[in-house]
Amino acid sequence: MHEKILILDFGGQYAHLIASRIRRMNVLAEIADPESIEISQIKKENIKGIILSGGPQSVFEPESPSCDKALFDLGIPILGICYGHQYITQALGGKVAPGHTGEFGRAELIHDKKCPLFENVPEKAVFWMNHVDEVGELAPGFVGCGSTTQCQHAAYWHPEKKIFSVQCHLEVSHSPYGNQVFKNFLEICGVSYDWTIEQFFEEEKKRLQSQVGNKNIFLFVSGGVDSSVAFGFLTKIFGPDRVKGLFVDTGLLRKNEVELVSKSLREIGADLTVLHEEDRFLEKLKGVADPEKKREIIGHAFLEVQHDFFTQHKLHDEWLLAQGTIYPDTIETGGTKHADKIKTHHNRAPEVQKLIDQGKIVEPLKELYKDEVRKLGEFLGLPHQLVWRHPFPGPGLGVRILCSDQKITESAAQDVNAFTLQKNRKPFVTLPVHSVGVQGDFRTYKHPAVLRLQSKNAPKDLEELEKLATKLINHYSEINRCLFLLDKNFSGDIRNISLNKKFVQKERVKTLQKADDIVTQTLHKMKVYDDVWQFPVVLIPVSFNNTGEESIVLRPIDSLDAMSASVGKLPWEFFGRVAAEILKDEKISAVFLDVTSKPPGTIEWE
Numbered sequence: 309m310h311e312k313i314l315i316l317d318f319g320g321q322y323a324h325l326i327a328s329r330i331r332r333m334n335v336l337a338e339i340a341d342p343e344s345i346e347i348s349q350i351k352k353e354n355i356k357g358i359i360l361s362g363g364p365q366s367v368f369e370p371e372s373p374s375c376d377k378a379l380f381d382l383g384i385p386i387l388g389i390c391y392g393h394q395y396i397t398q399a400l401g402g403k404v405a406p407g408h409t410g411e412f413g414r415a416e417l418i419h420d421k422k423c424p425l426f427e428n429v430p431e432k433a434v435f436w437m438n439h440v441d442e443v444g445e446l447a448p449g450f451v452g453c454g455s456t457t458q459c460q461h462a463a464y465w466h467p468e469k470k471i472f473s474v475q476c477h478l479e480v481s482h483s484p485y486g487n488q489v490f491k492n493f494l495e496i497c498g499v500s501y502d503w504t505i506e507q508f509f510e511e512e513k514k515r516l517q518s519q520v521g522n523k524n525i526f527l528f529v530s531g532g533v534d535s536s537v538a539f540g541f542l543t544k545i546f547g548p549d550r551v552k553g554l555f556v557d558t559g560l561l562r563k564n565e566v567e568l569v570s571k572s573l574r575e576i577g578a579d580l581t582v583l584h585e586e587d588r589f590l591e592k593l594k595g596v597a598d599p600e601k602k603r604e605i606i607g608h609a610f611l612e613v614q615h616d617f618f619t620q621h622k623l624h625d626e627w628l629l630a631q632g633t634i635y636p637d638t639i640e641t642g643g644t645k646h647a648d649k650i651k652t653h654h655n656r657a658p659e660v661q662k663l664i665d666q667g668k669i670v671e672p673l674k675e676l677y678k679d680e681v682r683k684l685g686e687f688l689g690l691p692h693q694l695v696w697r698h699p700f701p702g703p704g705l706g707v708r709i710l711c712s713d714q715k716i717t718e719s720a721a722q723d724v725n726a727f728t729l730q731k732n733r734k735p736f737v738t739l740p741v742h743s744v745g746v747q748g749d750f751r752t753y754k755h756p757a758v759l760r761l762q763s764k765n766a767p768k769d770l771e772e773l774e775k776l777a778t779k780l781i782n783h784y785s786e787i788n789r790c791l792f793l794l795d796k797n798f799s800g801d802i803r804n805i806s807l808n809k810k811f812v813q814k815e816r817v818k819t820l821q822k823a824d825d826i827v828t829q830t831l832h833k834m835k836v837y838d839d840v841w842q843f844p845v846v847l848i849p850v851s852f853n854n855t856g857e858e859s860i861v862l863r864p865i866d867s868l869d870a871m872s873a874s875v876g877k878l879p880w881e882f883f884g885r886v887a888a889e890i891l892k893d894e895k896i897s898a899v900f901l902d903v904t905s906k907p908p909g910t911i912e913w914e
């Protein structure tokens with residue numbers, strides 16, 4: 309039985325970040341619900357340490373999560389983080405004080421050098437804080453070992469019980485010594501670092517062989533990393549005669565996507581069949597402009613394809629269905645909002661649910677995080693370009709083709725000089741389309757602002773542009789995104805805008821595919837593909853000065869987990885090259901660069 313670190317998930321997405329940090333150190337970490345985990349179950353497993361995660365609630369809230377206090381007497385080392393820090397104090401007889409202003413972001417923690425949790429951490433080190441309440445009085449037997457200017461009991465420990473606790477978020481990348489603290493905790497737990505991809509491969513292979521027996525397997529491949537690796541993994545174990553892949557061409561894929569995915573998978577000897585369903589998807593999207601409606605239509609069309617396949621091929625007992633479900637989707641708190649949505653469609657369709665209930669579903673990646681899936685893909689010898697592809701949304705280009713059911717010709721009489729923020733004059737024009745953003749806990753539907761880099765001194769540094777965007781969006785409530793016109797080839801007045809009546813049509817898909825392909829090719833040519841996490845290219849039905857019919861938005865993204873994002877910092881030259889190439893298409897009126905971070909913008913536009 310593997311050694312494990314158990315993470316009690318007190319809410320939010322923190323538990324996933326903690327687990328993936330620990331796993332990167334070759335120790336298996338699993339997430340459990342603090343309220344339902346049984347002490348008897350913990351005793352049965354080989355648990356070497358327990359981490360109590362952060363969470364959005366306050367310990368003062370009546371419904372705030374808790375766990376069985378017997379946990380603190382098991383003799384297993386414990387580490388509390390943020391909410392976990394306050395919870396341990398409260399549970400063991402100390403006092404939590406309701407906070408007033410809170411402590412957010414960067415803070416310097418000074419530790420007393422006595423606690424082994426801070427071994428090899430400078431006496432004064434930066435950690436990320438995000439709390440309002442704080443520990444006021446330590447529980448009996450505990451000693452303080454670290455503080456910040458605003459938080460006296462930012463770290464404490466109980467030397468005999470081996471309970472350690474910190475107010476700061478060790479798991480975020482903004483805590484540069486967070487990993488060192490985790491490493492120290494693992495040493496205290498006495499783990500033997502036995503979680504490796506090679507070992508996972510061997511163990512999972514045995515488990516799959518026993519689950520599958522002599523049956524055959526089929527799976528729907530999306531071209532994304534997870535389903536491709538699942539397909540490659542199963543093919544490696546059972547061979548192409550027993551594992552069949554189905555790839556749905558929705559007509560909303562990238563240029564040459566079908567060929568690229570088929571070629572890469574066939575290279576590893578996998579057996580892939582392409583189902584051509586372009587007409588079905590495009591027909592259903594005819595005349596639909598509303599983003600949510602489009603998503604719903606695409607989701608349902610996928611279900612129909614699956615349903616038709618199940619009906620036509622009357623699945624016999626010798627077939628099992630495989631899915632590329634990964635760990636964050638397996639447990640309740642996982643995934644992004646949208647990923648949840650699409651995965652409900654794909655992985656939990658009624659026919660699929662029936663198969664799950666009958667034990668006919670094979671999920672070979674359900675224990676892995678994305679980075680582990682990639683490691684497994686490399687271990688299996690899958691082509692680099694398949695393993696390291698940027699994430700692509702389930703509804704494909706369908707959510708990157710903005711539509712409009714009306715035509716408007718508008719002359720926005722606004723000042724467009726970004727760098728003379730004059731009183732009472734807005735420094736931008738707003739586009740007559742809506743895009744999605746996240747501001748606070750809500751999704752927003754607002755207009756994107758467009759600025760023009762006119763002045764010679766205009767910043768070409770993306771970080772500067774991003775800062776300016778944040779400033780403007782925080783100041784003007786009617787916008788949630790900021791675009792810069794890549795204007796080398798733009799002539800005329802940017803205020804002369806038209807919104808054109810357009811839906812998702814074959815021709816528009818082709819226009820976007822062409823622009824998207826220019827971006828991908830240039831990323832490869834300039835050897836910067838791996839420098840960005842994702843790079844949506846968006847088609848908007850907006851034109852300027854009666855030239856062209858559409859415009860293109862470039863959205864380079866830097867992110868770790870899609871929960872937050874900043875602008876992908878590519879060389880400025882990249883954008884000039886790409887824009888000039890895209891503008892050769894006479895349908896395209898202008899090319900913009902979206903420099904909005906998330907929040908306030910989302911990664912995708914719809």
Ligand code: XMP
Nearest residue numbers: 644646647650699701702703870910911912
């Ligand atoms: P947002 O736009 O919310 O996107 O910042 C976060 C991540 O999720 C992807 N995304 C989707 N993936 N179905 C998917 O499978 C969807 O409907 C969907 N919408 C967004 C997006 O590409 C980004 O990586």
